[in-house]
Amino acid sequence: MHFFSSKFKIGILGGGQLGKMLLFDSRRYDLHTKVMDPNNKAPCSNIADEFIVGNLNDYNDVINFGKLVDIITIEIENVNTDALEYLEKIGKKVYPPSKAIKIIQNKCEQKIFYKSNNLPTSAFTNYSNLANLKEDLEKGNLKFPFVWKSAKFGYDGKGVKIIGNHDDLKSINDSPCLVEEKVSIKKEISVIVSRNFDGKMKCFPAVEMEFNDNSNLVEYVICPANISEEISTHAYEIAQKISQKLEMVGLLAVELFISNDDKILINEVAPRPHNSGHHTIECCITSQFDQHIRSILNLNPGKTDIKIPGIMVNLVGENKIEGDAIYKNINYIFDLPGVNIHIYGKEKSRLNRKMGHITIVNKEISKAIEIGKKIKKKVKVTS
Numbered sequence: 107m108h109f110f111s112s113k114f115k116i117g118i119l120g121g122g123q124l125g126k127m128l129l130f131d132s133r134r135y136d137l138h139t140k141v142m143d144p145n146n147k148a149p150c151s152n153i154a155d156e157f158i159v160g161n162l163n164d165y166n167d168v169i170n171f172g173k174l175v176d177i178i179t180i181e182i183e184n185v186n187t188d189a190l191e192y193l194e195k196i197g198k199k200v201y202p203p204s205k206a207i208k209i210i211q212n213k214c215e216q217k218i219f220y221k222s223n224n225l226p227t228s229a230f231t232n233y234s235n236l237a238n239l240k241e242d243l244e245k246g247n248l249k250f251p252f253v254w255k256s257a258k259f260g261y262d263g264k265g266v267k268i269i270g271n272h273d274d275l276k277s278i279n280d281s282p283c284l285v286e287e288k289v290s291i292k293k294e295i296s297v298i299v300s301r302n303f304d305g306k307m308k309c310f311p312a313v314e315m316e317f318n319d320n321s322n323l324v325e326y327v328i329c330p331a332n333i334s335e336e337i338s339t340h341a342y343e344i345a346q347k348i349s350q351k352l353e354m355v356g357l358l359a360v361e362l363f364i365s366n367d368d369k370i371l372i373n374e375v376a377p378r379p380h381n382s383g384h385h386t387i388e389c390c391i392t393s394q395f396d397q398h399i400r401s402i403l404n405l406n407p408g409k410t411d412i413k414i415p416g417i418m419v420n421l422v423g424e425n426k427i428e429g430d431a432i433y434k435n436i437n438y439i440f441d442l443p444g445v446n447i448h449i450y451g452k453e454k455s456r457l458n459r460k461m462g463h464i465t466i467v468n469k470e471i472s473k474a475i476e477i478g479k480k481i482k483k484k485v486k487v488t489s
């Protein structure tokens with residue numbers, strides 16, 4: 107198959123920042139790309155070879171898009187999987203496969219998948235509605251505190267709540283959901299594993315994620331994670347097993363908890379490039395985006411060794427009312443060593459919207475962390 111400098115087309119569903127960073131590497135390989143996103147000003151809109159506006163959840167929009175390309179991939183998992191299944195049936199290559207996306211889209215299904223494959227995850231109960239959950243509380247089958255998660259459409263911590271009492275219950279929607287045991291978390295780590303069609307897999311070094319307590323958003327990603335070799339080896343085994351069982355083709359980002367008693371539990375997975383892998387652009391021999399492209403083209407995976415340690419700082423909107431984005435004090439970072447800035451290209455900033463990120467590299471991770479935390483305090487995205 108001639109992929110490079112040819113008529114071969116990669117179709118990407120979603121045109122956000124993950125797509126934009128994928129396009130930098132697809133350009134490097136001179137691959138032809140076509141992107142669909144509902145927003146005509148999405149970050150990919152002025153970089154893809156072809157860009158069309160369409161609804162990622164609309165059956166016909168996805169099919170019409172898929173028919174015009176050779177391989178279909180995603181940069182967001184909230185897409186119409188029935189359409190992807192149809193495209194698979196007519197012989198299109200859909201990577202990751204629709205079946206894997208379908209499981210991952212629904213947190214209840216994800217948990218069942220882990221359980222039935224003997225993969226470690228926190229104890230849980232699935233509910234088809236809020237009334238069933240309340241019934242279980244009344245019967246004493248369920249006790250406070252617990253973690254409530256919406257089965258679908260939660261992202262950036264929006265569909266997740268820690269419920270400590272009856273009052274907290276008032277804030278949750280009536281929809282299919284699950285309840286998880288509240289884990290005493292020592293650390294949150296992430297492992298991104300790639301798998302190509304031939305089944306060749308490769309893990310990126312585990313990273314540590316630090317969250318903002320108020321927004322549930324990832325604030326810092328630190329590479330490498332400060333964990334024992336025993337734990338990292340176990341985490342890689344788990345990540346590879348999930349990828350294999352899902353018959354993934356492409357990247358799988360695996361979010362894991364390390365509990366206070368040093369157990370590893372799977373939190374959730376994402377079948378695409380991930381926020382916890384942005385640092386790979388500067389820190390690793392191969393970036394997560396390069397690796398995703400290699401996987402879906404069934405090429406050999408690149409080495410994932412760390413070239414230099416680093417920390418990734420998310421730049422998120424802090425303005426409550428949507429408005430034209432301003433990057434306050436951004437000039438401050440240009441004097442600091444090892445700093446790499448990525449602005450996604452979103453015209454409007456709003457509260458907690460991911461607008462860009464900064465990766466700080468340093469031979470000594472403690473120095474990178476020091477600089478990263480200073481930047482977080484000083485640089486603000488607002489309107």
Ligand SMILES: Nc1ncnc2c1ncn2[C@@H]1O[C@H](COP(=O)(O)OP(=O)(O)OP(=O)(O)O)[C@@H](O)[C@H]1O
Pocket residue numbers: 228253255260261262263264265266286287288289290291294317322323324361373374
């Ligand atoms: N069972 C649990 N026990 C304790 N804390 C939890 C549990 N589940 C989730 N959390 C906390 O809530 C955060 C968000 O949960 P989760 O990753 O499921 O949500 P999400 O909305 O999909 O997030 P994102 O899109 O940011 O990855 C986790 O990173 C963790 O800090």
Ligand SMILES: [Mg+2]
Pocket residue numbers: 361373374
């Ligand atoms: Mg998460």
